[in-house]
Amino acid sequence: xxxxxxxxxxxxxxxxxxxxxxxxxxxxxxxxxxxxxxxxxxxxxxxxxxxxxxxxxxxxxxxxxxxxxxxxxxxxxxxxxxxxxxxxxxxxxxxxxxxxxxxxxxxxxxxxxxxxxxxxxxxxxxxxxxxxxxxxxxxxxxxxxxxxxxxxxxxxxxxxxxxxxxxxxxxxxxxxxxxxxxxxxxxxxxxxxxxxxxxxxxxxxxxxxxxxxxxxxxxxxxxxxxxxxxxxxxxxxxxxxxxxxxxxxxxxxxxxxxxxxxxxxxxxxxxxxxxxxxxxxxxxxxxxxxxxxxxxxxxxxxxxxxxxxxxxxxxxxxxxxxxxxxxxxxxxxxxxxxxxxxxxxxxxxxxxxxxxxxxxxxxxxxxxxxxxxxxxxxxxxxxxxxxxxxxxxxxxxxxxxxxxxxxxxxxxxxxxxxxxxxxx
Amino acid sequence: xxxxxxxxxxxxxxxxxxxxxxxxxxxxxxxxxxxxxxxxxxxxxxxxxxxxxxxxxxxxxxxxxxxxxxxxxxxxxxxxxxxxxxxxxxxxxxxxxxxxxxxxxxxxxxxxxxxxxxxxxxxxxxxxxxxxxxxxxxxxxxxxxxxxxxxxxxxxxxxxxxxxxxxxxxxxxxxxxxxxxxxxxxxxxxxxxxxxxxxxxxxxxxxxxxxxxxxxxxxxxxxxxxxxxxxxxxxxxxxxxxxx
Numbered sequence: 001x002x003x004x005x006x007x008x009x010x011x012x013x014x015x016x017x018x019x020x021x022x023x024x025x026x027x028x029x030x031x032x033x034x035x036x037x038x039x040x041x042x043x044x045x046x047x048x049x050x051x052x053x054x055x056x057x058x059x060x061x062x063x064x065x066x067x068x069x070x071x072x073x074x075x076x077x078x079x080x081x082x083x084x085x086x087x088x089x090x091x092x093x094x095x096x097x098x099x100x101x102x103x104x105x106x107x108x109x110x111x112x113x114x115x116x117x118x119x120x121x122x123x124x125x126x127x128x129x130x131x132x133x134x135x136x137x138x139x140x141x142x143x144x145x146x147x148x149x150x151x152x153x154x155x156x157x158x159x160x161x162x163x164x165x166x167x168x169x170x171x172x173x174x175x176x177x178x179x180x181x182x183x184x185x186x187x188x189x190x191x192x193x194x195x196x197x198x199x200x201x202x203x204x205x206x207x208x209x210x211x212x213x214x215x216x217x218x219x220x221x222x223x224x225x226x227x228x229x230x231x232x233x234x235x236x237x238x239x240x241x242x243x244x245x246x247x248x249x250x251x252x253x254x255x256x257x258x259x260x261x262x263x264x265x266x267x268x269x270x271x272x273x274x275x276x277x278x279x280x281x282x283x284x285x286x287x288x289x290x291x292x293x294x295x296x297x298x299x300x301x302x303x304x305x306x307x308x309x310x311x312x313x314x315x316x317x318x319x320x321x322x323x324x325x326x327x328x329x330x331x332x333x334x335x336x337x338x339x340x341x342x343x344x345x346x347x348x349x350x351x352x353x354x355x356x357x358x359x360x361x362x363x364x365x366x367x368x369x370x371x372x373x374x375x376x377x378x379x380x381x382x383x384x385x386x387x388x389x390x391x392x393x394x395x396x397x398x399x400x401x402x403x404x405x406x407x408x409x410x411x412x413x414x415x416x417x418x419x420x421x422x423x424x
Numbered sequence: 425x426x427x428x429x430x431x432x433x434x435x436x437x438x439x440x441x442x443x444x445x446x447x448x449x450x451x452x453x454x455x456x457x458x459x460x461x462x463x464x465x466x467x468x469x470x471x472x473x474x475x476x477x478x479x480x481x482x483x484x485x486x487x488x489x490x491x492x493x494x495x496x497x498x499x500x501x502x503x504x505x506x507x508x509x510x511x512x513x514x515x516x517x518x519x520x521x522x523x524x525x526x527x528x529x530x531x532x533x534x535x536x537x538x539x540x541x542x543x544x545x546x547x548x549x550x551x552x553x554x555x556x557x558x559x560x561x562x563x564x565x566x567x568x569x570x571x572x573x574x575x576x577x578x579x580x581x582x583x584x585x586x587x588x589x590x591x592x593x594x595x596x597x598x599x600x601x602x603x604x605x606x607x608x609x610x611x612x613x614x615x616x617x618x619x620x621x622x623x624x625x626x627x628x629x630x631x632x633x634x635x636x637x638x639x640x641x642x643x644x645x646x647x648x649x650x651x652x653x654x655x656x657x658x659x660x661x662x663x664x665x666x667x668x
Contacts, residue, residue, distance in 0.1 A: 062473065073472065073473065073474065073537070074473065104524075104530060106522070106524045106525075108522065112521075112522065112523070113523065113525075114523075114524060114525040117524070117525070119530075175517075175520055175522045175524060177515075177517075177524050179534070179537055180500070180537075182472070182474070182475075182477060182537065183470060183472055183477070183534070183536060183537015183538070184500050184501055184536060184537065185501065185504060185515065185517065185536060187517035187519055187520045187522065187524075188519075188520065189520045189522065220500070259473070260474070
């Protein structure tokens with residue numbers, strides 16, 4: 001029977017072409033919208049985790065209260081032992097001590113006088129260990145725009161936009177000027193090994209990346225670090241497990257008078273991330289739901305119109321003695337076939353578009369120029385398992401339901417009045 | 425009659441004229457605090473959140489436009505020099521052998537982790553050059569009668585648009601200072617104590633500054649030795665002196 005119905009659908013283009021086009025378009029847009037929201041949010045979270053929050057973070061209580069200011073004077077001490085202890089207690093997590101700091105970099109002229117200077121945000125991370133994972137987290141090999149990666153503690157990476165602004169090239173030297181952990185003046189000379197572009201306006205505005213050991217030397221932070229970031233080894237943030245780890249760590253250190261006692265917080269609990277994650281998830285879900293509902297209404301309407309358009313045909317079929325239930329059943333089967341065809345083609349089209357945007361991305365750098373949120377300037381879609389079925393909700397169900405609703409009229413038709421209707 | 429005699433006697437004892445204006449008071453404060461030049465040896469103790477540390481320094485100042493400071497201790501700061509010339513500030517670091525100019529908003533940053541900013545150290549102008557004053561009250565601080573003066577900047581580049589100072593009525597030295605932002609927010613306080621007479625002028629040898637926007641117990645600035653109107657060689661106030 002299915003082959004028979006399929007033939008009917010294919011031969012009568014009025015019955016199939018328009019509904020399939022509408023369903024394909026709607027399903028493709030649904031898939032694309034979902035992949036887009038997943039991609040944008042996913043990239044923003046990953047970037048925030050890698051650059052700022054980690055999946056878990058250990059810092060002093062005082063630092064935690066004021067971490068946006070990058071207060072090196074409130075840093076953790078005894079970090080070597082602490083990292084060893086954390087690694088033993090939580091082997092699922094990779095721990096990375098870091099120093100985030102602020103200061104000024106001063107580019108000298110040939111006489112050693114100040115030629116140009118500007119404020120920077122600094123990152124002291126493990127760049128030089130043979131098994132260093134931090135360059136990967138910062139995406140440094142890919143972000144490298146000119147020059148090369150640092151080979152020793154005297155070399156630094158600076159952001160490309162910042163380097164261009166001050167006409168600095170790899171090989172040039174500069175002096176970092178800031179405050180040490182105890183508040184003294186911090187002066188240190190570095191050579192630019194390379195320039196990087198992260199694709200985030202907030203970071204590209206002005207940042208330097210130096211090795212952790214160089215940071216400790218510059219800022220007089222031996223065996224100290226502003227923060228120790230923890231990353232799940234599988235790369236995925238697990239809300240429940242991270243909360244368990246944080247609770248276990250903090251339970252042995254009840255809140256007290258010592259503002260320099262370490263405290264562990266999860267990614268969700270940092271810098272308004274919980275609100276951001278909940279808000280964006282909610283907005284994302286609402287957007288997709290609205291889209292799915294809107295498409296469902298459109299496709300339902302298509303089903304209804306299709307059903308109504310065939311009022312005459314059903315009359316003839318009833319007059320020829322076909323059972324009402326059989327007509328209704330074939331109507332539903334046809335709707336299922338059209339919905340299935342449209343959903344499959346729409347999903348394929350949506351996945352194709354999403355794949356293209358996942359590979360090529362969309363440059364929103366100009367729109368993000370004034371933004372302080374850590375967002376990539378090129379946003380991409382992210383295809384997930386959901387994208388393979390989400391389009392079938394509006395595509396299949398609404399088309400079928402629309403036809404099922406319009407088909408109810410079949411049962412209300414009186415056989416005695418059929419010929420009168422047909423004569424008219 | 426008895427009341428008039430009592431008033432005259434009190435005025436005589438306090439050493440001040442009852443008709444003194446606020447402008448005259450801050451002019452006398454300027455006479456005490458400003459000099460043609462001065463050479464100072466000082467110790468600055470910064471009481472931070474993690475502990476305290478003391479820096480010692482020797483400074484030379486010529487009027488209000490030239491100043492040179494060399495840090496003598498601790499070892500981390502030894503040899504660091506600062507030069508102020510006509511509103512510009514340079515810092516020399518012996519570790520890097522670099523001289524860096526500090527300008528713009530950085531001047532408002534904490535100097536050496538203290539409660540003082542570079543701007544605080546640089547702005548040596550006389551009070552009479554910057555502020556209009558008004559007497560708003562009288563109060564006693566540690567048993568010493570003071571006038572409370574409200575100072576409002578009449579120049580646009582004042583580090584603090586408003587100040588409130590408690591001036592010792594006998595010695596014309598501020599014993600307490602409150603420094604405000606234009607919005608009226610209290611930014612810093614200073615307590616000036618151990619007032620000594622040096623070369624015919626009164627001078628507070630100990631000052632406790634507190635940045636109200638920072639946590640910590642403030643910064644003590646102790647003048648160990650001060651000499652006014654000395655013969656300071658001109659080369660001291662040059663960039664060449666930074667590297668010597």
